[in-house]
Amino acid sequence: MRLPCPHCGTRDVQEFTYLGDANVKRPGADEMSEAAMTRYVYERDNPAGRQREYWHHSSGCHAWIVVTRDTRTHRIESAEPAKPLVQS
Amino acid sequence: MADPSLKTKWSRHSAWADILTASPSDAARPCGVNVVAREGLGVAGIQAQRGRKAALSALVKMRYGLELPTTPRAVRDAAHAFVWAGPGQWLLVAEQKESFAELSELAAVSDQSDGRAALRLSGPNVRDMLAKGCMIDLHPAAFPSGAAAMTSIAHIGVHLWRVDEQPYDRPAIFDILVARSMAASFWSWASASAAEYN
16 A cells, blocks of 8 residues: 655555544543543444544654555545644 | 864774775776765754754744755755655755754754765766666656665565656666665675676
């Protein structure tokens, strides 16, 4: 598989490190509970299909990117910087 | 920068000392790959402060006369090269050690002069040799003059860029930087990969 790094261009997947689901949000102070934290830390969906996921271009530009990928076909729908580029 | 009046047992030691040995140049026998150890360089990692990218760009333009690249490219003149090193980050490579203090007003500057080991690779088989370990396409159509990349070769992180303005069908010249601690490992890969062309 090759991933289109928005900074470097298309690179082999060996250059990247996988983190996982990019939709997970840490519970805020008002919604913090043991159950919410357990969900946040341990529970993940394992979709057969479209997933937004974090990848780190660890052997390249060291930027985190969000890739939208089909887990069945490895078809890449989009890849974008995980955080807006450092303000010029 | 070392103070010459300071008494110390420590002395500067080339990153390639005890790794590269000079080979007698034999002009009658052309080599497929030529290797030059780039020593005595001043190298600095530069990361623009938040919101100061345009100001940094202007400072570099004024001080060095070079345009900071915003895509994976290297811009250079005879004395300095600015090589893209990720969004908002660059590697400054100076032919001679010098102070980078001026840039620290607008950027985080870290002196890497003794932290990197640099080689310049050229010759008619340089792409064949690099292709044995480099996952990116270095064909001139994909990696033209001035192109730069951070990638890995034989599991070793490398920063490489083209330093030539050669026409499309001529062999390119590449500068490669690796972490100093990986110099021996990198040379182990490079010498084995180039062996068949020499």
